[in-house]
Amino acid sequence: MRANIRTKRDIVRRVEALVKLLESCSNNVKGEIESLTLDERQVTMNDLQSSRDLRQQVDAFIETLKNILLAAQEPRHEKWFQRLWFMQPDSDFLNDLGGKIDNARSDFGLVGEIRIRRHVEEAAKATREIYRVQREKDIQDILNGLETANASWQSxxxxxxxxxxxxxxxxxxxxxxxxxxxxxxxxxxxxxxxxxxxxxxxxxxxxxxxxxxxxxxxxxxxxxxxxxxxxxxxxxxxxxxxxxxxxxxxxxxxxxxxxxxxxxxxxxxxxxxxxxxxxxxxxxxxxxxxxxxxxxxxxxxxxxxxxxxxxxxxxxxxxxxxxxxxxxxxxxxxxxxxxxxxxxxxxxxxxxxxxxxxxEAGANEDIRLFIRGELEKGALTKESKLLIERPDAVEILTKLAAGLFIWARVATSFLFQTKYLEVDNFDILVESQGANAGTEIQKLDNLYMIILQYSFPTFSKDSMQMHHVHQVLAWLVTTKFGFLQNEGISGDLLDAVGIPSSLTMHVIDRLRSVLVVEGEVTPTTPITVCHASFPQFLLDPSRCTNSALLVDPPSGNALIAKSTLDLLVRDDINIREAQRSIILMWQYSTGHWYRHVLLALYTDELGKSLRHFVDTHLSDWMRTSGKWSSDHTPIEAVDACTKVRDWCKKECPDDGLARALDNVVARRVQELAVEVGRSL
CATH class of the missing domain: 3.40.50.300 (P-loop containing nucleotide triphosphate hydrolases)
Structure with a gap:
């Protein structure tokens, strides 16, 4: 009987050990949970409560403890002679009960606690990751809200x-x-x-x-x-x-x-x-x-x-x-x-x-190195004989460049613009630059004028062809908006507004020396200038003295405004089935026609195109739905038309255009008032 008493005490110690294990597990889990923020803690607790695997493990452990408890509470021998008679079986029972407690503790310690902690750790980790991703998204959304520009060196x-x-x-x-x-x-x-x-x-x-x-x-x-x-x-x-x-x-x-x-x-x-x-x-x-x-x-x-x-x-x-x-x-x-x-x-x-x-002491040497490299490359890839027929070409061009890298780059590109004519082009450059030394800007302007004149020698006699060239130059150098700010204009896009892509491709090919063009010119080849001084030259009447080539900003905007308006009045365009170039130019026109109008010089041609648009499709545009969808709200569309009306009153003859705009705007304002009333 004393042995059984000792066994019972041992069982008590085993139960206490089991309690300590449970307390340890509870503290570990509690510590893991408390390391989370309040929001993360709630999400983790919800995840743990909904975990089927974890619930099954806890339920199994609870069931084991219940069975042990029932066995321990089962009535046994109350009389002394029964306890004496069944002393050995009771000893075996107590030992068996102790073994079950040990097994439960062992199973829980080796498997249960590990699984519970693993579940908690995984749930906490998952919650932290969810919140990290959400915080990062919130941060990125806020940063994206800053009014930035695509002006990084990697742009x-x-x-x-x-x-x-x-x-x-x-x-x-x-x-x-x-x-x-x-x-x-x-x-x-x-x-x-x-x-x-x-x-x-x-x-x-x-x-x-x-x-x-x-x-x-x-x-x-x-x-x-x-x-x-x-x-x-x-x-x-x-x-x-x-x-x-x-x-x-x-x-x-x-x-x-x-x-x-x-x-x-x-x-x-x-x-x-x-x-x-x-x-x-x-x-x-x-x-x-x-x-x-x-x-x-x-x-x-x-x-x-x-x-x-x-x-x-x-x-x-x-x-x-x-x-x-x-x-x-x-x-x-x-x-x-x-x-x-x-x-x-x-x-x-x-x-x-x-x-x-x-x-800089080494500027001329750097330019000499660049020019020599370009001429030697021309001799290898374009069978140029310039260095043979003009052996001092490198020194002459270096002197003419006078420290201007852009002059050296444009000039060497012009030399090889037409195969087998590099010697003739060299002589043209030397003659023109030698007679007009001047300032750095004047040297560049003179170079640009020579390139433009020799690029379109036959076009100058054909007014229609020259008009198209002028339109291409206007689209090239006039300030644009939206996606065209970041992407060069191309032949297929200009074809959508009435400028033949074949002519645009010809202009690009003839102006390679002042553009960034690689490889063969195609309808999708974008036009990008190689240096800001070229569009600045074309836009400034004090620098570009050829009126057929000059694109002063008001005139350039008038040309672009007319092109976009003429596109918008076309009823034969099905946006859903149209070519990509037409879709892009339609989107550009719906989004920015009025911006170009507001910056334009009034011309009769622009006035006619604007009047046609006002009479036929301005009401559609102001509703900003269907194929007329744009980034403008209805109120912004009304505001834009109001500004165009004010521009007409200031710039246009009194031919009824401003009144027509007033009437369209007034009708649209009434429609919006009715829509607002219905929504109340």
Whole structure:
């Protein structure tokens, strides 16, 4: 009997051990749960409660304990002689009961607890991942809400700026990379300046690429005059902030939180933009043991559309570089008086380093290397005899280039524009440039005029053909909107607005020297200029003196506005079955016809096209449904037409067009009022 008493005590100890195991498991699970946030905890608890496998395991363990409990509570021998008689069987029973408890504890410890903890850990892990993905999505949505521009050095818009010839500008590129890693307080801001065509953008682009290859953080904004978003000063800091968030994981939630409170557009002053979106987030990096070196690159700041705010932006950047020790800023620009005066008068002038590309000792040698390479390549691939018949061609062209990389590039491309005529083209260049030395801009303008005149010698006698050439040039250089801001216009797209694709392809082929064109020209070959100075030349009447080729902005917008309106009045177009090029141009026309009208010079042709559209389809367009769908709300469509009416009153003769617009707008306003009344 004493043995049975000892066995019972042993069973008690086993039960206590089982209780401790359960408590340990409970504490482990509790710790795992408490490590979650309140929202994550609730989701995890719901997942655990709905887990079938976990429920089966717990139920099985509970059933085992119930059976042990029932066995222990079963009435046994109450009288003394029965306890004496059944002492040995009771001993066996107690030992068996103890074994069951041990087995239950063992099974639970080896399997049950492990499974429960595994379930909890997996549920917690899954919940954390769900919340991480959701948080990341929320952050990305907030960042996407910033008003940015496609102005990074990696943008496809900058393909023409990425063509730095192998082996050129080696010294300055090396200096810039070294500057980015040096801790020189007197050179935190680096100003690289020079006239158009000296290679500033190509150097800045190559610098960005080299920093990225070295796994250094570089963010950038390349201004492009012809693109409204890429020339808008109010988009600069949001764009930089977005790139910082993409490049530095630590800054993503910080910048997202700042962006959540940030008011987009012109409602925030530039200093508030910089402080909220950039400098405050960057200061959080100062707490790191080794803050990363960060480089900002701004190219073409002279092409900023908001010139009145440009000096403010430059001053803010200099201040940021002074206050943040791990920040370096490169600014590439033409030496415009207002820009250089602002920088020289800056209170942070002592941290600004200036470098004049025109004074670079190796510039001419780099150009000579480039020209020689192009002429030798022509001799190999195009059977050119230029170097044989004009052995001093490299030296002559290098001298004519006068430090302008873009002149050298366009000129060598022009030489080989027509096979077997490179010697004649060379003589034309030498004769024209020799008689008109002038400034850098004048040298480029003269080169562009020569190329245009020799590209269309027969067209000048055919007014219709020349009109089509002028239309192609207008679509090429006039400011556009929407997807055409980011993509070059092509022959198939212009064919949709009445310009034969064969003629567009011919224009592209004849202007290869000033465009970015690779391989054979096809209807889908996009037209992209190789340098901003070419469209600037065509748009400026003081520079382009040939009226047949001049595309002043108001006239260019008039041509485009007429083309889009003529497309919109076509009743033979079935958008569902139309070719892709027609669909794209239809979408462009429905979205932007009025923008071109508002920027246009009134012409009789434009007036007739606008009147036809107003009389036949303007009401359809204002309803913004079906094939007339666009990004405009009904109210925005009414507002656009109201602006066009005001433009008509100011620019057009009093021929009833403004009154017709008034009538259409009034009817649409009444329709909207009725729709609003029905919805109440």
């Amino acid at each position: 496809a818009l900058l393909d023409s700026k990425s063509l730095l010839h192998e082996g050129t500008r080696v010294a300055i590129r090396g200096d810039l990379v070294q500057w980015a890693v040096d801790d020189d307080f007197n050179k935190r801001v680096y100003i690289l300046y020079g006239q158009a065509g000296m290679g500033k953008s190509s150097i800045a682009h190559a610098f960005c690429r080299e920093l990225q290859q070295q796994s250094r953080i570089v963010v950038s904004f390349f201004f492009i005059r012809e693109h409204s978003t890429c020339s808008d000063v109010y988009r600069v800091f949001p764009t930089i902030a977005y790139q910082l968030a993409e490049a530095i994981p630590h800054l993503r939630p910080v910048i997202a939180d700042a962006a959540r409170k940030h008011q987009p557009g012109h409602e925030k002053a530039l200093d508030q933009q910089l402080k909220t979106l950039i400098t405050k987030p960057l200061r959080t990096l100062e707490n790191l043991a080794a803050p990363p070196g960060i480089t900002f690159v701004f190219d073409g700041v002279d092409e900023c559309a908001n010139q009145s705010l440009l000096n403010t932006m430059l001053q803010l950047l200099c201040t940021a570089a002074r206050e943040i020790p791990f920040l370096r800023i490169l600014i590439a620009t033409r030496p415009e008086a207002n820009i250089m005066d602002s920088l020289n008068a800056s209170k942070d002038f002592r941290i600004i380093h200036m470098r004049d590309l025109q004074k």
